[in-house]
Amino acid sequence: MRTLPEFPTLRRFLDWCAAEGELASIPDPVALRHQMTAVHRRVLEAGGPVLRFERPVDAEGAVLPVPVVTNLFGTTRRVAAGLGIAPEGLDALGAFLAALRTPEAPDGLRGALAQWPMLKAALSMRPRLLRHAPVQEEVLTGGDIDLARLPVPTHWPGDAGPLVTWPVVITRPRDSSADEVGRYNAGIYRAQVIGRDRLILRWLAHRGGAAHHRSWQQAGEAMPVAVVLGADPATLLSAALPLPETVSELSFSGVMNGRRPEMVPARTVPLMVPAGAEIVLEGRVAPQDTAPEGPFGDHTGYYNPAEPFPVMQLSALTRRRAPLYLSTYTGRPPDEPAIVGEVFNRLALPTIRAQIPEIRDLWLPPAACSYRIAVIAIEKRYPGQARRVMMALWGMLAQFSYTKMIVVVDADIDPRNWDDIAWALASRMDPARDVTVLKDTPMDYLDFASPEPGLAGKIGIDATTKIGAETHRIWGEVMRTAPEDAAFADELLRRVMPELMPGPGA
Incomplete structure (x- = not known):
């Protein structure tokens, strides 16, 4: 199904973007507070490249050593590329995903071979477990954890503070074990930084993370959580797709990426995490620990009011030795979520038509x-x-x-x-x-x-x-130019007014 190279990590995808002329490095100092979002928005509206801010500046004026990547999915071409295909392959991928939801039983060997791409995809959904991983090259615990050292932007003037906007939040239900990756939920839930080692996780009641949290709440236990920053594009997009509740986003990323996802045990919580990510925040969400989240600018173009949401207490921060930080903004369209949504709508059409x-x-x-x-x-x-x-x-x-x-x-x-x-x-x-x-x-x-x-x-x-x-009326007839007359007009105008007409095959 893939027509592009595999992108098992964010870095491999950025390498492809650079080779395609779709990555721009910004060496100037740019403030994390408001300025970075202003630059990102201008570039996105112009259909521009992925941005790599080399010198992000925090609220105290210090340059942080972690580069910030934005506008990753700022065009439909890059969203499609994140799925491993060119834009013209989206319709075929949508049909494939619809068939994958309700595959027909193979009719003997011929049927099995005809469905081999689907069988291969199903096999790719099983994760491959590793003992060591790039995302755990550095492990910080206890007093060494400090979220202020990460270049988390504050996007809009009315925002309550720094907001993590491309996190893949990994949870599992209480009646599962850490190795049951197929029962994990991976969702894109924004996270507000409220301290050195504390985050507010904004998941709505109908989302998978909230459902898992309720299962731990009922037992009066803290839920293990991992927040993945800088995941590979297939994992990011799988976490954003409206998949059935019975399908794990992490497992499904194997279908998107054309390979089995590689996972590694987290260091301080009983969860598996993507081995090739840039940064992972590990911790737990207590049964009743909440804090007011917001206000923040939202996709409606308005600030949403502050409301209580669960708080995550970090127990570890693992990362690559020289990590990248992936970010975006949410606001009145156009923004990256709206562009991703356009592609997802196209992918969903065959499934909708099946019903x-x-x-x-x-x-x-x-x-x-x-x-x-x-x-x-x-x-x-x-x-x-x-x-x-x-x-x-x-x-x-x-x-x-x-x-x-x-x-x-x-x-x-x-x-x-x-x-x-x-x-x-x-x-x-x-x-x-x-x-x-x-x-x-x-x-x-x-x-x-x-x-x-x-x-x-x-x-x-x-x-x-x-x-x-x-209706009781006779309906009118739609006026249309006869095909032979349209062909005559095209041929005539190509000869006498070629500047008005596209060339043959255009």
Whole structure:
């Protein structure tokens, strides 16, 4: 499935980026407080390269010796590369991932050989356990731990303080053992630095880390946690994917990376951690130890209010001898999460179509906070079908539970083209007939437009051609240029006005 080299570590991926002309080093001193985010945002908005800040400056004006890497996934090409493919391979990878969720049983040897890529992927999901690892070249414990020595940025003027933004937070349920990596959860949960050896972990109640924490809370025990900084791209992206609860993100990274993930036992907690990472923070989360997290700038473009979340007490900090620190910012799109989300939406389409076959295409506009609005193109066959698709998306697929608006269009409309969408709304939708409004449905509590935190309405707009019992009028015929006339116009204009026309094959 991979068409690019393997990237078992962040460094190998950065080497590839450098060879592709997509890595820029910044030798000037840049403040971790606000300045670094300002530079990163300008470069991301311009579609620029990965940035390596060689001289990050802390709040006291000291230059820290750990370089900061940002904008890793600032373009869809680099997100695809992190998955091991070129952008044109995303559709095939999406189909592969859909098949991997519900693989058909091989029909004899021929069927097994035909499914070999899938079988190889399943084998790659088993981690390879090591005794020694680069991420444990240096081990700090006790009074030697000091998070202030890490170049953790403060991103926005209203932020409460330094915020870790690309951590892979590893947990496991209480009824598991350390070697059961298949039961681990690896999530991207932001972490606020509140002391030399303390972090606030912001996981929402429905996330895997929170579920694991509840299992330890019920027993009155502290939960072991490992926070991985500077993981390889496959692990980072697997931790961000909305995988089924039964699939371990760490194991699934083997499928993405085309090789078995390499793990090593943590030094002070009963967990396995990625051997090739840059830094690992080890510790425990007590059953009831919380602290107010935030406020911080969020993907909505607003600061979220301070709320209590669990506190992690560090017991060790392990790292490479000369580590890198990976960071990003979260804010009103465009940002890296929105760009990653665009790729993930494309990957998810075959899985969605497997459950709702009439869907032809789907777009979640990044400007709409990546998931608040969805535009769905369907192959319409019967009256009421658009409403059925809306309800299926809201009810069957958990990732759409926070989508507040769904617009359904016909297959002849490009759901990624606002002009097409506007035309469909203007010519195929009647507000009194084609608008569905729901009350009191689940919603992201960061949506300040909601009348109640976590509870809001939803709207569905049927902008499809009306058929059967949906209308009593004869529907109009869409105007289209005849193919032979379009071909004549193209040939003529290529001769007399070549500057207006793309060349053959363009």
